[in-house]
Amino acid sequence: MKVIANFIANRGDFTLDVDITISSGTVTAVLGPNGSGKSTLLRTLAGLQQIDSGEIRFGDRVVNAAPSIHVSPQKRSVGVVFQDYALFPHLSVEQNIAFGPRSLGASKKEAQAQSQAQMNSLGITELANRKPGQISGGQGQRVALARALATQPDLLLLDEPLAALDAQTREGVRAELDRQIKAFAGCVVFVTHDPLDAMLLADRVIVLENGVITQDGTPGQLAARPETSYVATLMGVNLIRGQAQAGVLHVEGGGVLHIPQSSLEGEVLAVLRPEAITLHINEPEGSARNAWQGTVSGLTPMHDRIRVSVEASPPVVATITHASLADLKLAVGSPIWISAKTLTIEAFSK
């Protein structure tokens, strides 16, 4: 099955405008900052929110065609794992999972059997009689997944599936979630603001910023060729935009960089990795053809290195060791020279 969503949805003065096709058997992450419209996208796919124009199709079935057709969430065959899970607190784990089959007309016995089967496959049978208030966050996540899968949906939607967990349980739950969603035959779409979740769980990452898709590709493509400064920042790299001509990049906002891809012409994006940048007190001499001057505007200690933000043309972030920081005696406001070997720059046309 393919999910085809091409629509505009307004919410107050926010507009979500997307055009995506999602195939079954793939795991798609929707990555974006807060307020980018990720949750709105998920809610419209689930039928919990109306669209204002366009349509949404699940295979041949039109579930949304503005303004006349809106198939209710009950009839869409979607499973949703909500952020914070939204397990019914007055029902036991088993009853929570059986709620879906029961709602769709299964007898008490059938629903119970399906609930048991789901608990088996997720390894949570021992939780059957507990109430949601008596289980841990990681267990709650599995129960929520079991509840969503119990109705055998065509489309599985997960809203920030790991956000409610602390760092320690997160890894284990992520690995388990990975197994479960890879085994699921239908389409999987999950929303996250954490690039790590997107990189590790998804086959495809759709980046959403301000209600618009700004990049769509595999995790590898995102890391190698970020197309917006948001993605570049997430990946921890410098993204430099400008016009290329005969191996020289004229940077938007000032500055010139030599790039190895001399055949590129026109509008170009260049990725410059922070660890490929060298900082100097005096004007550098040597093989690095790119050298420019700037002022240190920020120092952020990481566990094994320090990120140095430099205000320059173009501005960059560099990473240096603690030892180098001591040698260079850097502080915010220090004048500094930046150099980068041409071969470390990766440029591509947009």
Add this chain to the structure above:
Amino acid sequence: MAWLLAREALPFTGLLRALVIVPLLLPPVVSGVALLEALGRRGLVGGFLYDNFGITFPFTTAGVVIATTFVAMPFLIITLEGGFRSLHQRYEDAAATLGASHRRIFFRVTMPMVAPAAVAGLVLCWARALGEFGATITFAGNFPGVTQTMPLAVYTALESDRSVAIALSLVLLVVSVGVLVALRGRYLQSRAS
């Protein structure tokens, strides 16, 4: 009603809520007068009912029920509305994506989750109704065995036999304290949990 108010499902929700709360703020005697004007034999609605069906409310047992309900019902509605409001929409959303009909969502998810608020509201409402005096005596009068409620009996007994009044008052006091004990979790403890 409370659900409609909490979800703001109707236009003029603010006005509607104000109307619900009015009896709470009105002096009960004024409520009684208002009921008399509306449902009395020559009242707006009461006149119609009497002329066409021969139904009268004032000075009957049914009148007592109407008067106490009118005065006490806001307690139930306001408490229940609070319950519905604190219930996050996502539980109802989750139930909808699981295929539950609106009816099933209401009875299997919404109502069980607001049950504590419903019970508290009912008890408050009942306690207020039990103590109702002004509206009852104005609208339904004070006829022993027909419309005499306990507070009315206390008032009457006070003029003839003080000890009976005190005994009846004690019973009401015990009931009130009982209500407080029953609702202690809601009003006396901190909201830490």
